[in-house]
Structure formats: C-alpha cells, structure tokens
Amino acid sequence: MSTMNISLPEALKNFVDEQVAGRGYGTSSEYVRELIRRDQDRQRLRGLLLEGAASPPAAEADDAYFETLRQRATRPPIEA
Numbered sequence: 001m002s003t004m005n006i007s008l009p010e011a012l013k014n015f016v017d018e019q020v021a022g023r024g025y026g027t028s029s030e031y032v033r034e035l036i037r038r039d040q041d042r043q044r045l046r047g048l049l050l051e052g053a054a055s056p057p058a059a060e061a062d063d064a065y066f067e068t069l070r071q072r073a074t075r076p077p078i079e080a
Contacts, residue, residue, distance in 0.1 A: 006032075016028050016031060016032075019031050
C-alpha cells in the first residue's frame with residue numbers, strides 16, 4: 001500500500017478526528033479511504049446516468065412497460 005501525506009487546517013483535522021472517534025473508524029486513514037471510495041462510486045454512478053441519458057430510448061414507457069417491470073420485481077428469485 002502506498003503512503004500519502006496531506007496537510008489540513010486545524011478545524012478539518014479536528015473534524016476528521018471526531019469522525020474517526022464517533023463513527024467507528026480505527027484511523028484517519030480508514031476514514032479518508034472511505035470518503036475516496038464513496039467519491040469513486042458517485043463518479044461511476046454519474047457516468048452511468050449521463051450515459052443512459054444520452055442513449056436513445058429502448059422502449060416506450062407505457063402501462064405495459066411498467067407492468068412488465070412490476071412482474072419482474074415481484075417474481076421470486078431463482079434458486080441455484
């Protein structure tokens with residue numbers, strides 16, 4: 001694992017320390033890694049949403065379309 005040193009103003013360092021103590025993180029590094037992972041997830045989701053918004057519609061979203069979705073959502077899972 002690589003190491004990265006960062007400098008924070010005292011107020012931000014105190015905030016990080018409070019989050020570590022109050023939210024069950026073992027170290028400030030764990031807290032920062034979690035924030036970075038969440039940001040990665042957010043960026044991936046944003047990319048997928050933009051990709052979907054730019055794509056042409058696959059089917060008309062009429063009553064039959066939503067009924068098919070309801071049926072798929074309430075179907076019992078297939079057991080392996």
